[in-house]
Amino acid sequence: MQSTIEHQCDVLIVGSGAAGLSHALKLADHCQVIVLSKSELSEGSTKYAQGGIAAVFDENDSIDYHVTDTLLAGAGLCDEEAVKFTASQAKACMEWLISFGMPFDQEVNSNGEARFHLTREGGHSHRRILHSADATGAAVQLTLIEAVKQHPNIHLFQRYNAIDLIKNNTQTNHLLGAYVWNRKHERVEVIRSQFVTLATGGASKVYQYTSNPDVSSGDGIAMAWRAGCRVANMEFNQFHPTCLYHPEARNFLISEALRGEGAKLCHPDGTPFMHKFDERGDLAPRDIVARAIDFEMKRLGADCMYLDISHKSSDFIVKHFPNIYRKCRSLGIDITQQPIPVVPAAHYSCGGVMTDSNAKTDIQNLFAIGEVAYTGLHGANRMASNSLLECIVYAHSAAQYIQGNLNNKVINVPIKAWDESQVSNSDEEVIIQHNWHELRLFMWDYVGIVRTNKRLERAHHRIELLKQEVNDYYSHFKVSNNLLELRNLLTVAELIVKCARKRKESRGLHFNLDYPDQIENPQPTILKPKAKSQME
Template structure:
C-alpha cells in the first residue's frame, strides 16, 4: 500500500530519488521569489504541477499594494487592511507586511518587472498608482491590467538562467515524508512524474509549500485548474494546523460568457470609475454600502448575488463606457482584447459579470518567518495563514504577501544551511498492491458532485442546514476516494480530488464552528457579528475546530 511507513522493498535500488537543499512546491510569485532569494546559497528544486508559467499569479490583473505616494502612509495601508479584514486581521502581521512592502516592490523593480509609469507635473517619470476597493489612497503598482503575467514572466526569465535552480515541470506533489529520526520534521516528498507516470522521491533539508489556494473546490472560480489546495491538504495530513478556512473570497466580477472560462474582470475597473448596474443601466451598489463600487469584495459579491437572485438574472453588468475610449484601451488592454474577441466592446457597452470563487484567506498556520508546525517546512502565499487577510483580503495584498514572506523565509533558512545532519533512509513508493483503474468515471463523477454541492451549500451565503448537508456528502466522498486511492495507481485527477475533498472538509468544519457572520463568511442563521474576533483553528490530531486567541508573531 502507498504509505510513508512502507518497508524498503527490493526495488529500492532502482527507485528514482532526487536531492536538493530546498524543495519549493509551486512556481508562482511566492515560489519563484523564494527560489531567487536562496539560489546563491544552495541547490533548489522548484516543482511545478503544469508548466512553470501556469498558476494563479499569471492571472492576477490588478497589481501590488505599497506606499509610494508621499500623501500615503504605512499607517494608512495598515488601517485599510484592518478594516477590510473585518476585525479579524492580526495587526502585527499587517504591519509586518506593510512596512516591508516598498522594499519588496523595489526588489521586483530591480529585476525588471515593468510597472506602468506616467509623467508628473514637473515632467518627471513616476509609477502610475491606481486605487482599488478598500484602499483610501492610490497605492497599487501595476503593469497595465496584466500585472501577474508580467511578474510571472519576469521572475521566470531570471530564475531560468540561475545554475542552482532546477525546474521539475509537470510533477504533482503527493505527500510530505515524515522523519522517523527527527519527529516534527520532514525528509522530503513523494512526487508523481506526470510524463513518465511514475512516483519519485525528492529528498530535501527544507521544504516550502507555495501551492496557492483551493478555489477549484467550487464549481465557479476565477482560478486556473491547478488551484486544487494541494499544499493545504498535504500539510494537514502531515500534522500542521490550518486556520480561517471558512473565509473564501468570491471575486465580484468574473466575465459571464459561455466561451469565457475563469476570466477575471479586475477590480481596478471599479477603481477607475466603472459602475455596477442592472441590464437597464440602473446602479444598485449605493443601496448596500456608502462606498458604492469601492466597497470591499465581500460586500460587492453579496450585493451582486442578492440582485441576481432577487431579479432571477443570470448576471449583472459592469460599465466603464462613460470613460474615454483611449483611456480604457490604454489601462485595460487585456480585458479590452478578450471582451472584443467575444463581441463585447467595453468602450461602448457594459460587461456581463458574475461572482466566482477567487481567493482562500485561510490556510496553513505560519509565523512571521513562514514556518509551519513542522520544523523544516515553510508555507508562503495563498497556501498560508499569516494573519494578514483576516475575514477578507484587501485587493492587491496577495502578491505582496508572496514576496514579503518569501524574503522572510529565505532569511530564516539561509543561516541554517551551514548545519549538516546524517541522512536517514526513505521508503520507496510501494505499488505492489495497486493496479491501473478501469473506472475513471468514478473520479469524474465525484469531482463534479463535490464542486457542485460546495457551490450550492458553502458559497457566498450559508446556513447551518446547508453546511450539515455538505459535511454528510464530504464524509461519504472521503470514504469512497480513500478506498479508490488505496487500490489504484495515482493520476492527476485522483490526486487533486483527494486534496480537494480534504480542503472541502476543512472549509466546512471551520464554517460550522463560526457562530457569527463576518467578512466573507455569511450565515443566515447567525447574521450578526460578535463583539470579539478570533481565528478558527483546526488541529489535525482532533480533526475538529477550536477557537483560539492569539498571534503567531512570536
C-alpha cells in the same frame, strides 16, 4: 519492490508562482534549490492576477494608511502585527522585483518627472496599486521565470505533483522531503531535502465556478494537514465580484481596477445599485460587493449583473485595460460602448496553513508562503492587491530565516520506497471525474457566498461519503493527477466546512443566514489535526 528514484537538494519549493519563484531567487546564491511545478512553469494563479500590487510610493500615502485600510477590510480578524509587517516591507520588496526588470506602468508628473502610475481598488483610501496595465500577474510571472532560468542553483521540475511530505518516523517533527508524482513518466519519485517550502496557492477549484486555473486544488494545505500542521480561517473564501459572464470565457476576471477608475455596477436596465449596500458604493470591499451582486441576481432572477465603464473615453479604456478590452472584443463585447456582464466566482482562500512572520509552520523545516498560508494578514476578507504582496514579502522573510539555518548536512535516514506492488491501473477513471464534479457542485450550492446551518450539514455528510470512496480508490489504484487532486480537494472541502460550522456569526466573507450578526472579540478559527489521522 522496485527502487524509487531519489533527488536531493537543500530546499524543495513546491509551487512556481510569485511566492515560489521569489523564494527560489532569494535562496539560490546560498544553496541548491528544486522548484516543483505541477504544470508548465508559467501556469498558476499569479499569471492570471490583473490588478496589481499594493505598496506605498505616493508621498500623500503612508504605511499607516495601508495598515488601517487592510484592518478595516479584514473585518476585525486581521493579525495587526502581520499587517504592519507586510505593509512595512512592501516598498523594499517591490524595489527588489523592479531590479529584475518588472515593467510597472509609469507616467510623467507635472514637473516632467517619470514616476510609477498608481491606481486604486476597493478598500484602499489612496492610490497605491503598482500595476503593469491590466496584466500585472503575467508580467510578474514572466519577470521571475526569466530570472530563475538564468540561475545555476535553481533546478526546475515541471509537470510534477507533490503527493505527501516525508517525516522521520523516529523524530515525528523532523522533515526529510516529499514523495512526488512525475506526470511525464507516470511514476512516484522522492525529493530529499533539508527544508521544504509550500507555495502551492489556494483551493478555489473546490468550487464549481472559480477564477482560478485548474492547478489550484489545495495541495499544499492538504499535505500540511496530513503531516500534522494546524490550519486556520478556512471558512473565509473570497468570491471575486466580477468574473466575465460568457459561455466562452471560463475563469476570466474583470479587474477591480475598473471600479477604481470609475466603472459602475448596474442592473440589466442600467440602474446602479451599490450605493444601496455600502456608503463606499462600487469601491466597497470584495465581500460586500460579491454579496450585493448575488443578492440582486437572486432578487431579479437575473443570470448576471453588469459593469459599465463606457462613460470613460475609448482611448483611456484601451490604454488602461488592453487585456480586458481585447478579451471582451473577441467575444463581441465592446467595453467602450457596452456594459460587461459579470458574476461572482470563487477567487481566493484567506485561510490556510498557520505560519509566523518567517513563514514557519508547526513542523520543523517546513514553510508555507502565499495563498497556501494563513499569516493573519487578510483576516475575514482580503483587500485587493495584497495577495501578490504577501507572496513576495514572506518569500523573502522565509528565505532569510533558511539562510541563517542551513547546515549542508546530508540527512542519511533511509526513506521508504513507494510501494505500488499491490495496486493496479484504474479502469474507472470516469468515477473520479464524477466525484470531482459532484464535490465542486455541492460546495458551490451549500458552502458558497451565502450559507446556512442546514446547507453546511448537508455538505459535511456528502464529504464523508466521498471521502470513503476516495480512500478506497487511493488504496487500490495507481496514482494519477485526477486522483491526487480529488483527494486534496476533499481534504480542503472538509476543512472549509469544519471551520464554517465552528463560526457562529457572519463576518467578512463568511455569511450564515442562521447567524446574521457579529460576535464581540472574534478569534481565528483554528483546526488541529488528530494524531494518526489522514483526513480528520
